[in-house]
Amino acid sequence: MPLAALTILLPLASFAILAVFWPIRHTGRPAAWLSTLTAVASFVIALLVLRDVAPMGAPPELWTMPWLVHGGRVIAEVGFRVDAVSASMLVVVTCVAACVQVYSLGYMSHEPKPALGRYYAWHSLFIVAMAGLVLAPNLLQLVAGWELVGLCSYLLIGFYWAKPSAGKAAVKAVWVTRFADIGLMCGLVLLYVETGGFAWEGFSWANPGASELVAALLFLGVMGKSAQVPLHVWLPDAMEGPTPVSALLHAATMVAAGVFLVVRCWPLFEGAETLLVAMSWIGAITALVAAITASVQTDIKKVLAYSTCSQLGYMVAGLGSGEMLGGYFHLTTHAFFKALLFLGAGSVIHAVHSNEMGEMGGLRKKIPLTAALFAIGTFALAGFPGLSGFFSKDLLLEEVAHGGQWGPLAILLFVAGLTPFYMMRVYCLVFLGEPSEKSNHAHESPLVMLAPMALLAIPAAVLGFGAGSFGELLGHEYHFAVTPVGAAATVAGLLGLGLGYAKFGMGQLASLELPGLAAFVRSGPIDNAWRLCWERGLLPVARNVGWFDRYVVDGLVNFSGWITLEAGDRIRRLQTGSAHDYLYAAALGAVLIAVAGVVGGVLA
Amino acid sequence: MIDWLLFAVLSFFALGGAARVVTSENLVHVVLYLAVTLIATAGVYAQMDAGFLAAIQILLYTGGVITLMLFAVLLARRNGGSVPAEGHTSPLRSLLVAGLVAGLSGYTILRGGAPNRAPEALSTAELGRVLLDPLALPFEALSVLLLAAMIGAIVLARRKDA
C-alpha cells in the first residue's frame, strides 16, 4: 500500500473513533485535537508523497484491490493512484484542511462540546472523502468520493441546524448538485457501456462519437459541483455554514473537485472539441456574472462566495482552451488565497460579530495582523504582479489566447479588471475609513487562528514562482514571459484596484451602492429564473403527478387496505387465543406439506 | 431371530409407555411412564450399536429430565395428594390428526425403499472425533445455548418477591 494511503486511513480512524464512541466525541476539545492531529499528519504525508512523485508521463504508482466482482469478472477496483496530478491535489487539500482545522480550534471554541465533536468528526470524514476522490484509480471511486464530499458539504452547511435558513441552504446545495449529478451518472453508465470499465485512459473507443458525449455528461456534474452558471445558485447560500467550512469546502477544495475531475479525466476531455468551446463560454460567462454579482453584495462572505464562482469560471474557461495546466495551476493558487481570504473574513466576523460590511470599517488599526494577511489574499486574487494569482491568471489567459477563443478571452480580461475592483471594495469597506460602532469593540483573533492564516499566506504569495516546476511536474513546458495578453490583464487588474480604491477608499457607507445595475443584480435574477422554472414548469407537472398519485395510486392503496381490514375481520374469528387451536393448525399445516410432498413424489 | 424378539419387546415397552403417557390421569404416572419409554428407547439405541447414545439417554435424559419433571409436577401441585392431568380436550379430533400423520409417515416409509443391509456402525471413538473436529463449532454453540436456557429458566421461575 502506498504511503499516500495514510492520508485516507488516518482521518478515517479519527472519524471512526469520533463517530462510534460518542463519549469521546462529546468531550469537544480532545475530539477536536484528535481530528486536527490526523489532518496535520495527513498534510505532512502528502508533502512526502509529492516529494517522491514522478512527473506526468511516468507510469503512476498504483495499488488496487478488486471490488464488485461479478461472476469472476472484476467490474471495478478500489485503491490508490499516486501520480503528479493526484499528489499535487492531495497536498492542496490536506494543507488547506489542516490549516482550517487548526483555525477552527479558535473559531469554533464557543460551540458546545458535542457540537464541536460533531464538527470535527465531519471534517475528518471530509478529508477521507476528498483524499479518496483525489487518489481514485478510476472514475467509480472518484464518484464515490464525490458523493461523500457532497454529503459532508450538506452536513457542514447545515451545521447550525437550529437555524431554518441553514437547513434550507443545505438542502438547496444537495438538490442543485444532485440535479447536475444526473448528468454525471449518465456519463458514468455510458462510459461503462462503451468501454466496459471506469478508467479514463488506456482504452480505445469502439464508438468514437460516444467519447465526446461521455465527456459532456461528466461536465454536467462538474457544472453543479463547481458552481457554473446557471447551476451556481447553491454556492452563495452555502455560506450559511461556519466560515472555516466555507473556506475549506466551498472555496478551496470541494467546489474545485469539479475542475479536478476535468483535469483528472483529461484524456477524455482533450479531444472533445465542441465541448471545449462550450466550456470556455460557460466558464467565461460564469466568471463575468459572478464577478458582477460580487460587486454589489453587502455580506462579506457572499462577496467571497461569488468571487469563488467567478474564479471557478476562470478555471473552466482555461480548461476549455484545450490545455489543462493553466486551469489546474489556477485551481492550486486559488485554493490557497481564497482559503486565506475566507479565514480572514472569519477572523473579521469573529471580531465584530457581523457579516455585513456596512457595520465594519476602519478595522485596520484594530486587527492589523488580520488586515495584513487579508491584504495578501486580496492582492493575490487581484493578480497583483509577483503574487501567485498573477502567474496562474497569466498562464491561464495565455492558454486561452493560444487556443484562439477570442470571445471568452475578452470576457476574462474584463473580469481580470472587475475582480480587483470588488476585492478592493471589500478591503476598503472593511479595513479602511472610519471605524463603525461595532469596529470599536473589535479584538484581534488568537494565535491559533492567525497562525494557519499566515501559513496559507506563504503559498498565496510566492507559489507563482513555482509555476515552472509545477508545469514540469505535469509534463508541460512553461516559462514566464511578458506577452500582450498578460500585459493587458495586468493593466486591467491595476486599473481595477485603482478604481476600487478611488471609489471606496474612504470606506464610506454611502458609496456602497453601485448605480443602475446593483438593484437588479442584488435581486438575484438567476435564482428568480430558477424559481420561475420551478413554478411555471415543474409545479404544474408535479400537480398532475400528485393528482394521479392521490386518486389512482392512493386509491389502489386504500382499496388494498380496505380488503385487508375486511379479511382481517373475517379471519379474526379463527384466532381463539387457545394454544390448542394453534397446535392443531400447526399439525394440519405439517400434514398438508407432507401430503404435498408425497403427491409430488408420486407425480414425479 | 433373537434380534426381532428383542426389538418386539423394546417396542412394546416404548409404545406402551408412550400410550400410557398420553392417557394416564395422574401426572406423576405420566412422567414415570415417560421414563419407561425413554429407557426402552435407550435399548433400541443399544440394539443399533449406538452404545454411547444409549448411555447418554439413560444418564442424562432419564436420570436428569425425569427428575426435573417430577420436581415440576410436585411444585405445581396445589393441594397435596395426586396431581390430576385434567383429561383431554376433543380426543377424537386429536386422534384423527395423529392418525393422519401416522398414516402418512407409514406410507412414506413403505414407498421409501430404504436399504435393509446393515453396514458397520459408527464407533464411539469416531463419534467423538466427529463431534470435536467437523462439528466443533455447533458443539460449542450448543453449550452457549444450554447456558442461555439455564439463565432463562432461572429468570422465569424466580419468585418476584423472593
Add this chain to the structure above:
Amino acid sequence: MTGPGLDAYLFLAAAMFAIGLFGVLSRRNLLAVIVSVELMANAANINLVAFSRFGVHPWGQALALFALALTVAEVVVGLALVILVSRTHGSLLAGSLRDLKE
C-alpha cells in the same frame, strides 16, 4: 432374515411420534403437553440413529446427540414457564389460557 431393518425402526419412530402428537393436541394439562413433546422428540431421535446405523450418513448419531441436548434445554425452559404459569394463573389448564388472543 437377519433382524429388524431400517423400516422397522422407522415404523416404531412414526408410531411414537403419532402418539406424542395425539398427546400434544389433546392434553389439557400443560405439563402433560410438555411430556408429550418429549415423546415426539424421542421419536425423531430414533429416526436419526436409525439412519446413521443403516448407512445414510454417519453423522446421524452426532445429530441425535445435539437434538438430545436441545430437548433438554427446551424442557428446562418449558418447565420454568409451566411453573410461572401455575403461579400466575393458579392452574395448568392449557384450555384456560386465552392470553394469546390480542
